[in-house]
Amino acid sequence: MAKAANSFEDEIFALRMERSAPDLWPMLDALYGHLPGYPQFQRDLQKALAAAWKDRPDDLKRLDLKRDLEPDWFQRPEMAGYVFYIDRFAGTLQGVLDKLDYLQDLGITYVHLMPCLKPRPGDSDGGYSVMDYRKINPAYGTMADFEEVAAALRARGMSLCIDLVLNHTAKEHAWAKKAAKGDAAYQAFYLMFDSPELPDLYERSLVEVFPDHAPGNFTHYPEIGKWVWTTFNEHQWDLNWANPQVFLEIVKTMLFLANRGVDVLRLDAVAFMWKRMGTRCQSEPEVHMLLQALRACSRIAAPAVIHLEEAIVSPAEMLPYLGRGQHDGKEGNLAYHNSLMVQFWSALATRDTRLMAHVLGTHFPETLRNATYATYIRCHDDIGWAVTDEDAAALNLSGPGHRAFLSDFYDGSFPGSFARGTLFQENPATGDKRISGSFAALAGLEQALEQGNAAEVDLAVQRMVMGHALIASFGGIPLIYMGDELALLNDHSYHDRPDHAHDSRWIHRPMMDWDLAAQRHAGTSPAAQVFWATRHILQRRRAVPGLHAGYGTRILHCDQPGVFAFARLAPTGPVLCLFNFTENWQHLPESWARMQGAGQMHDLLSDHPVETHGGMIALPPYARVWLI
Numbered sequence: 001m002a003k004a005a006n007s008f009e010d011e012i013f014a015l016r017m018e019r020s021a022p023d024l025w026p027m028l029d030a031l032y033g034h035l036p037g038y039p040q041f042q043r044d045l046q047k048a049l050a051a052a053w054k055d056r057p058d059d060l061k062r063l064d065l066k067r068d069l070e071p072d073w074f075q076r077p078e079m080a081g082y083v084f085y086i087d088r089f090a091g092t093l094q095g096v097l098d099k100l101d102y103l104q105d106l107g108i109t110y111v112h113l114m115p116c117l118k119p120r121p122g123d124s125d126g127g128y129s130v131m132d133y134r135k136i137n138p139a140y141g142t143m144a145d146f147e148e149v150a151a152a153l154r155a156r157g158m159s160l161c162i163d164l165v166l167n168h169t170a171k172e173h174a175w176a177k178k179a180a181k182g183d184a185a186y187q188a189f190y191l192m193f194d195s196p197e198l199p200d201l202y203e204r205s206l207v208e209v210f211p212d213h214a215p216g217n218f219t220h221y222p223e224i225g226k227w228v229w230t231t232f233n234e235h236q237w238d239l240n241w242a243n244p245q246v247f248l249e250i251v252k253t254m255l256f257l258a259n260r261g262v263d264v265l266r267l268d269a270v271a272f273m274w275k276r277m278g279t280r281c282q283s284e285p286e287v288h289m290l291l292q293a294l295r296a297c298s299r300i301a302a303p304a305v306i307h308l309e310e311a312i313v314s315p316a317e318m319l320p321y322l323g324r325g326q327h328d329g330k331e332g333n334l335a336y337h338n339s340l341m342v343q344f345w346s347a348l349a350t351r352d353t354r355l356m357a358h359v360l361g362t363h364f365p366e367t368l369r370n371a372t373y374a375t376y377i378r379c380h381d382d383i384g385w386a387v388t389d390e391d392a393a394a395l396n397l398s399g400p401g402h403r404a405f406l407s408d409f410y411d412g413s414f415p416g417s418f419a420r421g422t423l424f425q426e427n428p429a430t431g432d433k434r435i436s437g438s439f440a441a442l443a444g445l446e447q448a449l450e451q452g453n454a455a456e457v458d459l460a461v462q463r464m465v466m467g468h469a470l471i472a473s474f475g476g477i478p479l480i481y482m483g484d485e486l487a488l489l490n491d492h493s494y495h496d497r498p499d500h501a502h503d504s505r506w507i508h509r510p511m512m513d514w515d516l517a518a519q520r521h522a523g524t525s526p527a528a529q530v531f532w533a534t535r536h537i538l539q540r541r542r543a544v545p546g547l548h549a550g551y552g553t554r555i556l557h558c559d560q561p562g563v564f565a566f567a568r569l570a571p572t573g574p575v576l577c578l579f580n581f582t583e584n585w586q587h588l589p590e591s592w593a594r595m596q597g598a599g600q601m602h603d604l605l606s607d608h609p610v611e612t613h614g615g616m617i618a619l620p621p622y623a624r625v626w627l628i
């Protein structure tokens with residue numbers, strides 16, 4: 001009996017291998033085929049894939065099968081994500097179990113536990129400096145707790161996303177420690193140089209991610225006589241992906257985590273994985289080959305798993321992470337829609353959506369194959385103004401001028417600004433200024449409350465609700481960042497923590513306010529209003545099949561600079577989505593909406609008819625409507 005079952009499982013593995021081999025080996029041949037140990041590497045990889053499949057628990061194999069039958073599972077309108085730090089949300093992994101009712105009440109079906117693998121002690125860049133990929137951060141619990149959370153989520157039909165940091169490990173990782181001791185095999189896992197000449201040459205074309213607290217891209221360690229590539233912080237050592245052993249070890253790690261019950265692997269900082277002299281060493285073609293190969297490995301040994309790629313880059317550079325050209329449909333299943341996020345904030349500040357419509361309409365195709373966006377308004381990182389000079393010029397704006405305006409607006413220094421953010425990593429050399437701040441604070445709530453201005457409080461609430469309605473309808477998985485559903489304000493206490501004080505991103509990584517959450521169904525506080533509206537948006541989203549992420553998104557130009565419009569191209573007829581980015585009423589001709597295919601003036605979001613006056617659709621301040 002057992003034998004028969006085994007051979008059937010072997011057969012499934014062989015079929016999966018056959019299916020994805022053409023996506024895998026050509027990439028690896030091109031990356032590593034010239035190296036002497038290549039045939040052995042191929043055998044080792046084959047073995048690692050087979051071993052991971054053999055270890056895969058039965059319930060996950062069942063999930064594999066289910067998702068084979070429903071390959072669009074992550075594109076469905078019921079998908080809605082929530083992102084949090086375990087300690088800040090619930091203390092520990094066991095604590096998370098007690099909070100699942102809350103998430104279900106909000107309408108969440110996808111949970112991203114922010115970095116939860118064992119970090120280095122002390123400052124760990126919020127957990128992105130990992131010293132052991134096979135252990136859970138002991139402050140949060142054990143691997144058994146983690147598997148319990150994964151199973152509890154699965155039982156509720158919720159998916160689990162975790163971070164896998166691919167670009168670097170902590171310098172305390174076992175590989176790094178061996179490298180520091182002089183082990184040549186492990187030195188080849190990193191980018192280590194005996195003298196500063198090459199680092200200096202590379203540095204000429206590199207940019208700095210943390211110019212402020214971690215300037216430069218290399219660190220000199222006199223005690224080991226090496227210059228080590230450290231793009232991010234000193235304690236984060238970049239991995240050498242030109243070494244196939246790195247690929248092999250990461251594949252084993254990836255599948256180990258997949259077999260613990262992870263559904264979505266968020267591949268961190270992928271743009272930086274391949275280095276080439278004379279370039280910015282971001283988004284090099286080899287990055288896409290590596291990502292396609294990693295994806296193929298998941299498809300072979302853990303097919304229920306999908307990949308979310310974190311590449312916070314300009315529009316044209318971002319799309320390939322979802323697969324273009326030779327990688328079409330074979331790379332990431334999800335990638336952050338950084339441009340949508342940036343354009344939301346830009347249009348909110350200018351009360352003008354023309355740049356937004358230009359960027360989103362010009363650089364992004366209407367549909368993607370086997371992939372979709374992670375749509376978001378805020379995340380745990382800063383906002384960088386990824387607006388190119390060319391795109392700004394298309395609207396007669398100066399790129400540097402517009403970017404500087406946005407920083408001034410969101411740090412609150414621009415006269416009349418409603419926002420209360422703070423600067424992150426100001427770079428005097430490039431003039432670049434990024435922004436930190438919670439959704440609510442950037443949307444105006446902090447200032448309005450301080451001024452006791454009820455009308456401004458209401459506008460801030462409306463801005464937040466519009467943002468959540470936008471990411472829920474644009475196409476993709478909307479990700480709600482912890483606390484934004486309750487309009488949590490900035491948290492200034494990070495100044496008092498020595499390991500956080502240098503990093504203003506902690507201003508928007510607050511502790512969850514469970515007292516506020518307990519009052520969410522009562523009263524008319526901003527928290528209750530935003531919670532209620534967000535919950536309603538996700539509920540309505542589930543009820544509108546036309547919002548499936550597989551259907552195209554066509555950006556429309558409606559001659560009203562204050563209104564952003566797009567159509568979701570469902571086969572049963574378009575859903576016309578309108579957003580008023582101003583605090584004034586806007587009016588659109590009903591005839592225009594009908595021309596775009598909106599046959600009825602019925603708003604699917606409020607589930608009420610829209611207001612019309614004399615043939616015009618009337619949109620109140622910060623209105624959001626989904627017309628059928």
Ligand code: GLC
Nearest residue numbers: 125126128232268269310381
């Ligand atoms: C990712 C994370 C960010 C971190 C960086 C380095 O971009 O989102 O928080 O600082 O990687 O690991």
Ligand code: GLC
Nearest residue numbers: 209269311312313381382384
């Ligand atoms: C930049 C990088 C991103 C990093 C972030 C840190 O946006 O592109 O990878 O995580 O900075 O805040």
